[in-house]
Amino acid sequence: MATFWFVVLAGMVVAYAVLDGFDLGVGAIHLAVARNDAERRAVLNAIGPVWDANEVWLLGVGVGALLAFPRAFAVGFSGFYLPFMLVLWLLAGRGIALEFRHHIADPMWQGAWDVVFSVSSLLLTVLYGVAVGNIVSGVAIDSQGWFQGLLESLLNPYALLMGVFSLALLMLHGAYYLCLRTDGALHERVHRAAGRLWGIVAMLVVVLTIATFALRPGILANYGAHPIWAVVPLAGGWCVVAMFRAHGRRRHGTAFVASAGLIAALLAATAIGVYPYLLPSHPFPERGLTIVNSAASTAGLVAAASWLLPGVALVIVYQAVAYRILAGKITTDGGAHY
Amino acid sequence: MTDTVIADRIQFAFTIMFHYLFPILTMGLAPLIVVLKTLHLRRGDERYAVAARFWTRIFALNFAVGVVTGIPMEFQFGTNWAQFSVFAGGVIGQTLGLEAVFSFFLESTFLGILLFGEGRVSPRVHWTAAVLVAAGAWLSGLFVTATNAWMQHPVGYQIAPDGTVQMTSLGALLGNPFLWWQYAHVLNGAVLSAAVVMASIGAYYLLAGHHLEFGRLSVGLGVGVGAVAALTQLFPTGDMNSRNITAYQPVKLAAMEGLFETRYGAPLAIIGMPSTTQRRLLDPVLVPDALSYLAYGNFRAEVRGLNDYPQDTWPLVQLTYYAYHIMVGLGTLLIAALLLGAALWWRGVLFASRWFLWILLLLLPFPYIANEAGWVVTEVGRQPWLVYGLLRTAAGASPNVEAGETIFTVLGFAGLYALLGVLAVFLAMLMVLRGPTEPRPEAGC
Numbered sequence: 001m002a003t004f005w006f007v008v009l010a011g012m013v014v015a016y017a018v019l020d021g022f023d024l025g026v027g028a029i030h031l032a033v034a035r036n037d038a039e040r041r042a043v044l045n046a047i048g049p050v051w052d053a054n055e056v057w058l059l060g061v062g063v064g065a066l067l068a069f070p071r072a073f074a075v076g077f078s079g080f081y082l083p084f085m086l087v088l089w090l091l092a093g094r095g096i097a098l099e100f101r102h103h104i105a106d107p108m109w110q111g112a113w114d115v116v117f118s119v120s121s122l123l124l125t126v127l128y129g130v131a132v133g134n135i136v137s138g139v140a141i142d143s144q145g146w147f148q149g150l151l152e153s154l155l156n157p158y159a160l161l162m163g164v165f166s167l168a169l170l171m172l173h174g175a176y177y178l179c180l181r182t183d184g185a186l187h188e189r190v191h192r193a194a195g196r197l198w199g200i201v202a203m204l205v206v207v208l209t210i211a212t213f214a215l216r217p218g219i220l221a222n223y224g225a226h227p228i229w230a231v232v233p234l235a236g237g238w239c240v241v242a243m244f245r246a247h248g249r250r251r252h253g254t255a256f257v258a259s260a261g262l263i264a265a266l267l268a269a270t271a272i273g274v275y276p277y278l279l280p281s282h283p284f285p286e287r288g289l290t291i292v293n294s295a296a297s298t299a300g301l302v303a304a305a306s307w308l309l310p311g312v313a314l315v316i317v318y319q320a321v322a323y324r325i326l327a328g329k330i331t332t333d334g335g336a337h338y
Numbered sequence: 339m340t341d342t343v344i345a346d347r348i349q350f351a352f353t354i355m356f357h358y359l360f361p362i363l364t365m366g367l368a369p370l371i372v373v374l375k376t377l378h379l380r381r382g383d384e385r386y387a388v389a390a391r392f393w394t395r396i397f398a399l400n401f402a403v404g405v406v407t408g409i410p411m412e413f414q415f416g417t418n419w420a421q422f423s424v425f426a427g428g429v430i431g432q433t434l435g436l437e438a439v440f441s442f443f444l445e446s447t448f449l450g451i452l453l454f455g456e457g458r459v460s461p462r463v464h465w466t467a468a469v470l471v472a473a474g475a476w477l478s479g480l481f482v483t484a485t486n487a488w489m490q491h492p493v494g495y496q497i498a499p500d501g502t503v504q505m506t507s508l509g510a511l512l513g514n515p516f517l518w519w520q521y522a523h524v525l526n527g528a529v530l531s532a533a534v535v536m537a538s539i540g541a542y543y544l545l546a547g548h549h550l551e552f553g554r555l556s557v558g559l560g561v562g563v564g565a566v567a568a569l570t571q572l573f574p575t576g577d578m579n580s581r582n583i584t585a586y587q588p589v590k591l592a593a594m595e596g597l598f599e600t601r602y603g604a605p606l607a608i609i610g611m612p613s614t615t616q617r618r619l620l621d622p623v624l625v626p627d628a629l630s631y632l633a634y635g636n637f638r639a640e641v642r643g644l645n646d647y648p649q650d651t652w653p654l655v656q657l658t659y660y661a662y663h664i665m666v667g668l669g670t671l672l673i674a675a676l677l678l679g680a681a682l683w684w685r686g687v688l689f690a691s692r693w694f695l696w697i698l699l700l701l702l703p704f705p706y707i708a709n710e711a712g713w714v715v716t717e718v719g720r721q722p723w724l725v726y727g728l729l730r731t732a733a734g735a736s737p738n739v740e741a742g743e744t745i746f747t748v749l750g751f752a753g754l755y756a757l758l759g760v761l762a763v764f765l766a767m768l769m770v771l772r773g774p775t776e777p778r779p780e781a782g783c
Binding site: 045048049050052053055056058059060062063064065066067068069070071073074075076077078079081082084085088089091092093095096098099100103104144146147148296297299300303304307308311312315318319322325326337 | 398399402403405406407409410412413415416417418420421423424425426427428429430431432434435436437438439440442443444446447448449450451453454455458459463498502504505506508736737738739743746747750754758761765768769
């Protein structure tokens with residue numbers, strides 16, 4: 001049952017990264033690709049109806065960890081105290097920028113919120129990457145089972161490289177989403193930006209894979225024991241290639257699916273690498289938090305699974321309906337909310 | 339209590355009280371928007387559509403601030419109350435998880451359609467979206483209240499060998515005898531607040547002399563719903579809540595009422611200043627025997643006072659006492675004002691009574707204060723327990739987060755939320771000044 005919940009949590013992280021990932025990426029390239037008010041409003045309206053629901057997956061991750069692995073939730077979030085507070089503040093700034101911008105038709109007001117929106121989206125993507133980097137590395141859990149994660153140690157070169165990769169990857173993911181939802185000059189500009197971002201992402205995939213093998217060899221142990229799982233990171237590599245081909249043929253839908261697939265494959269590969277750890281410890285691996293020493297009672301896990309599965313199925317059905325209703329190219333006249 | 343725990347408590351109290359200003363209107367306004375949209379569908383009168391659109395815009399602004407201030411609440415259990423999360427995560431994670439899966443997704447997905455879908459979907463689908471947003475808001479309130487009710491009166495759990503609590507029955511959690519009257523009181527308080535906001539803004543238009551039709555509709559709906567909700571806030575929901583507190587948290591009851599001495603025929607204090615050093619109410623105005631009646635339905639019943647309990651199990655008496663009296667006092671004021679409004683409406687002079695419209699206009703902040711004060715009674719009155727009878731607040735904080743760190747983030751939240759609050763009020767006033775029929779500034783540009 002604990003393994004089931006590990007998979008559920010990993011699935012929620014993937015859902016959050018893929019879904020909020022594209023609107024964060026859209027935010028990160030917002031200032032660069034949208035040059036005038038009409039274009040900027042087109043960008044904002046493209047993510048307007050969905051960013052809030054996408055962000056709910058983050059709450060899903062948090063609360064899923066709380067109910068299934070309370071100790072990992074407690075040690076993790078209290079350990080990453082300040083960085084996580086920065087995440088919360090940036091999320092607040094970003095949400096508010098989206099909702100406040102359209103109330104006053106004044107270039108200074110709107111310009112200021114565009115900067116808040118774009119910069120906070122950008123910093124969030126970097127921080128998420130830094131977080132993944134530190135989880136892969138393991139944190140310094142003390143003999144009492146806690147750790148104090150200060151920025152001075154969390155912002156190490158490996159984690160920062162991961163942060164930069166996360167930024168590039170989500171920008172690319174967001175760019176393909178925008179390609180699907182916009183037309184005209186904006187569409188062309190985003191398409192060209194995606195081409196350049198693909199090069200950076202492809203290069204960083206290689207660099208980070210080598211860096212991870214060299215610096216964190218522990219992550220390979222599970223693959224050594226069960227080589228079949230290597231299919232997951234290989235699928236990620238295939239997505240990189242598929243994206244390139246789709247880009248050349250201007251099949252942005254395929255490219256978007258491929259960037260989603262790459263994000264999912266990389267996170268799944270990481271999850272496979274750290275399993276059964278939720279929060280690995282370094283330099284004392286035995287202090288790490290695992291699905292065994294952090295789990296809530298089996299009865300609780302079974303009860304939660306019994307409402308989670310139909311609940312999430314329901315969510316997927318009506319979100320699919322909502323995306324269908326709101327699909328298509330964005331127009332910024334009449335019906336636009338922003 | 340260490341500096342760390344005090345800093346954690348300040349942060350939680352500040353962030354939750356600021357956050358709760360917004361869900362009040364979300365939960366209260368959503369059903370009123372459904373009423374307006376239903377009237378529009380049924381009668382085809384454009385007035386209702388205009389009103390629904392205006393209140394949906396107010397709702398969206400309010401909802402956005404509610405979301406961004408709500409996300410930190412969920413995670414503060416981990417960041418600042420890590421030992422509480424280890425202890426109780428197996429239980430409270432269930433109700434909070436239900437909230438995420440069954441209400442947050444519902445609310446946010448269909449708000450997207452409500453805001454961005456008009457014109458793209460049929461009126462009936464748009465109406466359905468409004469209903470589902472309201473359902474999401476109400477379910478969210480239910481699951482949060484269920485979490486809180488468990489902390490007030492733990493049920494459906496067992497203590498595991500490692501000292502943590504684990505859930506044994508989700509049914510017991512949702513059937514908690516403390517829950518349903520508390521939920522009814524919370525929800526009814528939200529509807530009352532939204533009704534007052536509606537009446538108050540409607541009164542502004544009538545007094546200012548523009549958008550009269552919209553003003554009359556808002557005042558009418560606000561006063562009508564508000565008068566009923568003000569009464570049901572007192573009885574049965576408030577009354578039944580008091581009875582639950584009497585039964586399950588007698589120390590809280592004694593602190594709320596400022597009752598130190600155990601008495602048969604306990605008096606109800608209308609006003610007075612509790613002194614914990616002299617252990618009595620200073621300069622009280624009392625109604626003899628009334629507390630015994632309210633608590634037990636019997637004028638001669640014995641009500642136990644604070645003196646019967648060790649002082650280290652008392653909550654902060656002054657804060658609990660004043661918050662309770664502020665809540666009840668403002669509740670009484672709202673009942674009086676809204677019943678008066680209903681009477682004026684009955685006689686057909688409501689919209690012409692400028693003096694009363696001024697009262698309605700100025701009434702706006704009071705339901706907010708009453709709601710917040712009610713939660714202060716609930717939460718401060720539960721002290722020194724974090725989970726009543728099971729875990730003390732001092733034992734729930736994160737051991738690896740220092741006071742200095744938390745004070746840093748308290749200041750960060752204070753600055754951010756001050757800015758948010760000012761901007762939200764500013765933008766809401768701007769929306770009101772532009773009026774319900776004004777095209778939004780960017781439309782067509």
